[in-house]
Amino acid sequence: MEGTKNFAWPVTAVSKEDFDVVRSCVASSGNLFRDKKIMIFGAGIRGSLISVILEAEGFTNILFTDNNPDKWGGCIDNHPIVPPEAAISMRGETVIVISTEEGDPIKAQLEKAGLVEGVDFLFPKTDLYDKFAGEFERKAENGILAMGDCMFEVVSFHDVNKQSLAEMIFERLGNENIKLLTMHGMGMRSFYHILKAQSAMGMRPGIFVVMINFETLTDKQHLLPRSQHSKLMRRLSDIVKGVDGGELSEYACITEQRVKNVQAEFFTTNKQKSAPYTNSTGDISIKAARLFFKLHYMYKLDPNTENLEYLAKVFEFAQAEGFHVIPFVPPVNYELGESLFGEAFQAAYRRNFKIVDDLTKKYNCDLLDLSHLCTKELFSGSFTPDETTNCEGRQKIADKITREIERVRNGCIKREQIGFGDIERNTRLRRC
């Protein structure tokens, strides 16, 4: 495909949910995938993901189609992108796989053209909101509640063992003892309102484990509508039925309003002609890794930013209600950061880290600092610019988190810390 524009996204990791759904779609579709060419509808991030999963399953005869004419004639790695009319005209030779999560309009488009689901096309759907809402409602009293982002759900393509961090933690602590409410891009304000709603529903945790992701602490976070999860917030507030005094419902209104605002994603969606984040081999480019590092870790964190104010509210709520908080900072691919930016990376990261650490200390709480837990080979890819780790990395994270929970639960006074200042020794004991 030399000379054609490659729209592939750098895919080194996938949500366990997506992985399982695509594999089960293949398994339940009889010989459809074996006998025909595979036409992935949607040449975006999830389309790239699905093609990588299918290739790993041994299917290489893959094409793409997309409603965005800018993508026609381009490719996803070695797979060409054709117009939908061409895709539909190949009925009988191909099986179409709808890749987008909000794929109902595409399904209607295909049905209007006379194609039949299960015969001509398949729609492997994951509903993360269903899963989240189910977990939100699951009864658990005086147990452990953990909240964080997709780090808990994502696995590396290179992993032989594709057990997610969430599954590892469930396995270690027992499903009945811990609730995990995790969602990609979700920030501290959402965590706070959901925590309060859980308490109002009679499910106040004994221990609240909360992930502090620097990426979501920036005051620009709600410029990205996908971080707001307004439909989920509305759904949760419907479950709560106002027992929290309407707080979650008010917050759902705020997220809806934020999504409506004309913000970054609003005016860039559908205009983007190319994904600038891959190099010629489809891996994340160095430029992209630098961009993500600056966005995730090296921006100037404002101590008064909304998500830090809500972290303080979490601590205040815990003190008022009498439960423990275990705030933790996930691993950062610090070796990559240092190789990309030298000392500037450490300086910027330390500056932001200190702001979070100071805040937790103010509330007599210790930060479980996993910043330096993982060396570069434990991340999902060599240029992984976020906290996505491989199986070995996830095992280490699961060990640290569960050990910390056990120690708090057992009233232990000492714990292990791994973080800045600890790089050489890698561990130190610190009095809680």
Add this chain to the structure above:
Amino acid sequence: MSKLVLEILSEIQDCDDVKNDTLLLERGILDSLSIIYLINELEERLNMTIPLEDVVEDNFKSIESIVEFVLTRINDGLAES
């Protein structure tokens, strides 16, 4: 100022053929993430604040529209102080 904007954009993608009037969104130079990167860098390097309500398409169409927007913000800031 346009040199500074081009310098920041070049950190995102190769911008060898990008001119002051090149449409950045259409060309795929800017997307939701890179706009945030651009804003962060402008705020830090120019010691200014870009309010969220100003993050609209008109202000980020091209290098010249970004420059015009930034200069207006700086001048407004000076007038207020």
